[in-house]
Amino acid sequence: MHVTTVMPSATQLRRIGPFKPKRLIVALILLALAVAPGLLGELTRGLMVDAYTQVSAFVATTLLIFYGAERLFRFNIGEALKGAKGFQVPLAALLGATPGCGGAVVVVAAYSSGNVGFGAVVATLTATMGDAAFLLIATRPDVAIVVLPLSFAIGIASGWIVDAFSREDMTANTTAHCELAPLIGKVRYRDYAFFAAVAPGLLIGATQLSGADVYEFYGSFVTVVGLIGTAIGLLIWASSIVSAMTNEKDSPLTRMAEETAFISVWVIGAYLAYDYIVAFTGLDLELMFTTVAPLLPLIGVVIGLIPGCGPQVLVTTLYINGLIPFSALMGNAISNDGDALFPAIALNPRAAIWATVYSTVPAMMAAYGFHFFAPNFLN
Secondary structure, three states: OOOOOOOOOHHHHHHHOOOOHHHHHHHHHHHHHHOOOHHHHHHHHHHHHHHHHHHHHHHHHHHHHHHHHHHHHOOOHHHHHHOOHHHHHHHHHHHHHOOEOHHHHHHHHHHHOOOOOHHHHHHHHHHOOEOHHHHHHHHOHHHHHHHHHHHHHHHHHHHHHHHHHOOOOOOOOOOOOOOOOOOOOOOOHHHHHHHHHHHHHHHHHHHHHOOOOHHHHHOOHHHHHHHHHHHHHHHHHHOOOOOOOOOOOOOHHHHHHHHHHHHHHHHHHHHHHHHHHHHHOOOOHHHHHHOOHHHHHHHHHHHHOOOOOHHHHHHHHHHHOOOOOHHHHHHHHHHOOHHHHHHHHHHOHHHHHHHHHHHHHHHHHHHHHHHHHOOOOOO
């Protein structure tokens, strides 16, 4: 696979500047909320610390191991897909089931280059849970160990069925200019600073998973590490051009910092959205969702059709807080395509739409299968 990567021109760099204006505004708003007086600031700081220690530190560690191994062994995923032939669909599903959006984006890029078939695209988009997988793994590993393998198996089946029975002409557009992963540049001091906060953050997160009270063990150190890590992540995100994945030519440390920061912002947003509603509106979300219980699997599937990871992270957050059943989470996990849908739409809109349609069918079957036959499973 050959994915064309283009360095921003001087004009583009001047337009982007050291920060991206919209992201900078969001980052400043989040930081302002964190230093606000009273309950608002206290709640925001607590949620930022939770997001960093419960999710971001684990995401950073996972990505650093993955990208470090990729660099160490010089393994080219695109070339492996091209030569896989009959194993393209299972490999594509495996890449999709890998936490995050990078694996699915790689398959979409390989399809645009004519290196994999349409069944591989359906397999990877069906199997992927996007960035929401990181949140689920970090907070409910017992559920993740069910959702991810099941999504992987359904992705393989969907890809094979599409290749066997689809009569639509889904020939890849091999002339498409694919700029999915811009080069970011050399490792910067902020990347080292972010890495320095990961180790204590991981220690705190691991202690939390054991069920222990981290504040009893580490005291205010928890808050300091969480807020520093969050602040550095917001700085990286506000000045980054990354929107889905980084370039394999970049340093593993830089790739880890950039992608973790991107994912962390979505997680913080989902955490804040849920807890702000509970704390400041007085809405009884549990009662509200209970009244539409039969529709929740359908709602999970429909939200999965929305491109991007933000809505999917919110669905996972609702499940973790006990507001929606496993059936809705499972339907969302299968129907959602994460950030991989954006390049798919840009490169081949017709194929992207059909791939989404095909993934919706197994999503509905799985969601309502659990709803009717195992309503209390993992709830």
